[in-house]
Amino acid sequence: MRGEGGGAESDFGALLLGHRRAAGMSQKRLARASGMSVRALRELEHGRARAAQRRSAEVLAEALGLQGGERERFLIVAELGRRRGGARDAEPLETCGLPPRVPRLVGRHRELDRLRAEAASGGAVVVSGPPGVGKTALAVAAAHALAGEFPDGAFAVDLRGMDERPVAARAALERLLRALGVPGVRVPGSEAERSSLLRALLRERRVLLLLDNAAQEAQVRPLLGAGPGCLTLVTCRGALAGLEQVRWMRLDPLEGGSAVGLLAAIAGADRVAAEPGRAEELAALCEGLPLAVRIAGNRLATRPDWSLGHLVDLLRDERTRLRSLSAGDLQVRPAFEMSYRRLDPAARRVFRRLAAVPGADFGAELAAVATGAPPERVRGHLDALADAGLLQPAAPPGRFQFHDLIRIFAADRLEAEEPGPERERLRDGLVAHTLAAATAAARLFFPDVHHSGPFASRTEAADWLDREAANWLAAHRTAARLGRHREVLDLARAMHWYSDGRLHERPWDEVFRAGAEAARALGDRKEEAALLNFLGWAQYRCLDENEAGLATHTAALEIAREVGDRREQAWALAYMGMELQRLGRITEALRTARRACALAAEFGFLDVGMPAQHALGRVLAGLGRYREALRVHGELLEQVRRNRPNEEALRLMRGVTLEHVGDCLAGLKDWRAAGEAYREAGALQVAGGLRHTGPRLAVLEAAARRRAGEHARARSLLEAAVAASEGPLDRDRRREALAELARLSREG
Incomplete structure (x- = not known):
């Protein structure tokens, strides 16, 4: 129109x-x-x-x-x-998220020009080619060159297609949605809903997306469908021929002259000019693959006493070549082998053993576990490996990761040079260390725990769990695959309270499902009931799958009854009360919540009494029985005080309960008291780490203040809530705040 x-x-x-x-x-x-x-x-x-x-x-x-x-x-x-x-209230999104530009992109001017032309047409372009051909380098260079033409942002996601478990489309969608301004708590649960929201957001925007290192069509398809003003660049080894409405660019190895030019840019033009024939042969031995040429050039650059002929002679020698990983990879092996052989024995040992690290990146801690060397010595090896081009720096500083091909090469060296029992010992040690540390860190989030193992504080534990998430998740999967059921179960058990503060940041359904399967394999029915309760929570709370959560908790309840575990019966009933309320089955919800409280009274408050009473209060408020609900929440606050949880848990428990107190007071039209309850709840929740709840509670407080006649206070809160909204997609909060501002204006 x-x-x-x-x-x-x-x-x-x-x-x-x-x-x-x-x-x-x-x-x-x-x-x-x-x-x-x-x-x-x-x-x-x-x-x-x-x-x-x-x-x-x-x-x-x-x-x-x-x-x-x-x-x-x-x-x-x-x-x-x-x-x-040029309106001042709508700042454009910053260009962010792109990897650093690869230096010395030689011989790709024609391909860059084509991608510039593709930008005018929008849509998606798949850049494919053999490993080491420079797909990522080209796509990153193009993204940087074109970013100015996309005022609404340029974003990149590494899909990690060469990993054992590539990044799921659902996880990639979450990263993109959050980069586009969607608060974590607003990201939909299902892949289809996330994909639909991404398309809606990009329909009228000009955004560049770089989807690097794709595994297959199913991983990429939900990420496509951006608006006509957007450009999506996809890199992958295969052609992804099953995708529709995309354009393809096959990236071939560099031609001889371009490969020699790249070698000269790295090793020095004078050295190449002094031995032009050997330079051409070296480029040929590298098959024109930029990755191989770069590694060979780095070896020459760091060995000024070497001639090109000396390096060519070494690469010609088949005794220095590794056996083939695949037919398409033969051309990169000589360069990898040379880089590896130039390391001292200690660095070689570190390099090959790092292949056993379960996650995508690592720091000195896991490197030390892998090698048995002190962390301070390992740090020097990591820096040396990065300087040699065998590791890549990762964020935050001090962490590293492998290029995909080099990780395969390192794993091959590990298999070739370490005996089988030693490799198994190394793998088992890394898995055991990672799971033990993650379990200890997660236990600090239990409300009745004040210290746990190597971590001095909950903050320190949270930092470790966030930083090493890829490693402990991968170790958990490895342990499950190896049948190490006790460790799998222990970690899943420990994650119970930590998961509350990371609803959408980890695959909790996977973690808790693995725990339930481990308990089943161990024949421990009581633990199986507990882990099914955790799984049901993840289904309804994290994925918005209320029916699935109710079914899982029903199964947990049946098992708990079979084995006479009244504690897990109480947990299951408390969860079911919340799910039934969400499903609109209020009468059943109240009956179920009362049964949960009756059972929970037999156990400690911090164990199961708190969630059971919480569920009952919520259901009563949902029925409009605010005075009864208020009594339940008041008793909760008193119980929290008497049971003395750790400080972090105390703030969160009081903050969450006071929010529900505010809801009850608002239902009773005691607006001034409701406003005070919301104010205190917001301060406690933010202090306890739930920063995303601040604007929501500010709107609730403002609504109560307006009804109490405190218009100036209400306006101040609402204006701050609007300003604090994380982009244009915090729809509910912004709509509520604006509606309240409109009501304030009408009331004068």
Whole structure:
């Protein structure tokens, strides 16, 4: 649609006009519903104003009854109009997330020009080719060169297609959505919902996406479908021929002259000019693969006394070549072998043993476990391996990762040079260390634990768990595959309370399912019931799969009854009460929650009494029985005080409970007291680490303050909540805050 002003700048006006007519509303009626003037609406619809301000656009969306994708598109078009008009309240997203530019991209000017041309058409381009051909280097260079043409951002995700477990599409979608401004708590649970939201967000934006190192079509397909103004670059070894509506670019090895030019850029033009024939032969031995040429060039650059002929002679010698990994990889092995053989024996040992590290990246701690050397000595080896091009620095500083091919090479060296029993001992030691540390760290999150093993504080434990997440998750999978059921079960058990603060950041359904399977394999029915309770929580709380969660907790309840475990019966019933409420089965929810509390009374408050009472209070409030619910939550607060959990748990327990107290007081229309409860709840929850809850509780407090007649305080809270919203997609909070501001304005 086009407005009278014509051109892209009138898109919002045309969209507004279309929605108003579809709703059967006159300008006068829409003005009354939104609080805007008829003149302002007329200016927008005729294209004389490029777009509404952010608050106005959201009030209009609410007045028009827009929901879902239509609402997102309406707000995004408004934002784009403000950007084109230079509005100050809609700053463009920063270009971020791209890997550093690869230095000395030689011989790829033709391919770069083609990708520049593809940018004008938008859509998706798949860059494929053999390993080591420079797909990532080309795509990263193109992304940097084109980033200025995509004002809404340039983002990159490494899909880790060569890993045993490549990044799932669901996880990649979460990273992209959060990079685009979606708060973690607003990211949908299912892959389909995340994919749909990504498409909605990009429909009217100009964004560049780099999806590096893809494994297969199913991994990439949910990430495609960006708007016509977007460009998606995908790199992979295979062609991903099953994808639709994409364009392909096959990247071939460098031609002889370009490969020699790359070698000269790294090793020195004078040395190459002194031995032109040997330089050509060296490039040929590297088969023109940029990765191999770079490694060979690095060896020459760090060995100024070597001639090119000496290196060529070494590469010719088949005794220095590794057996083939695959037919397409033969051309890179001589360079890998040379880099490895130039290391001292201690560094070689570190290098090959790092292949046993379970996750994608690592620091000195795991490197020390792998090698048996002190961490301070290992750090020197890691730096030397990075200097030799055999490791890549990773974030944060002090961590490293392998290039995919070099990890395979390291694993091959480990198999060739270490006896089987030693390799198994190394693997088992790394898995045992990682799982033991993760288990100890996670136990610090139990409310009745004040110290756990090597970690001095909960903050230190959280930092370790976040930093080493890829490693302890991979170790958990390895242990499950090897049948190390006790370690699998212990880690899953320990993650119970830590998982509360990382709802969408880890695959908790996988962790707890593995724990339940381990308990089953051990024949421990009591532990199986406990882990099924954890799994059910992950299903309904993290994935929004309420029916699945209810079924899992029902199974846990049946097992707990079979073995006479009344504690796990109480846990199952408490969870089921919450799920039944979410499913609208309120009467069943109340009956179930009361049964949970009756059973929980037999056990400690910090064990199961707290969640059982919490569920009962929520269900009572859902039935409108606010005074009863208030008594339950008041008793909760007193129990928290008497049972003295650790400080972090104390803040969170009080903060969550006070929020529900505020809900009950609001239900009773005791607005001043409700506002105070929400204020204290917000402060405690933020102090306890739940920073995303601040704006939501500020809106609740503001609504109570307005009803109590404290308009100035309410306005201040709402303006701060709007400013704190994480981008245009914090839809619920922003809509509620803007609606409250509109009510304040009407009340004077």
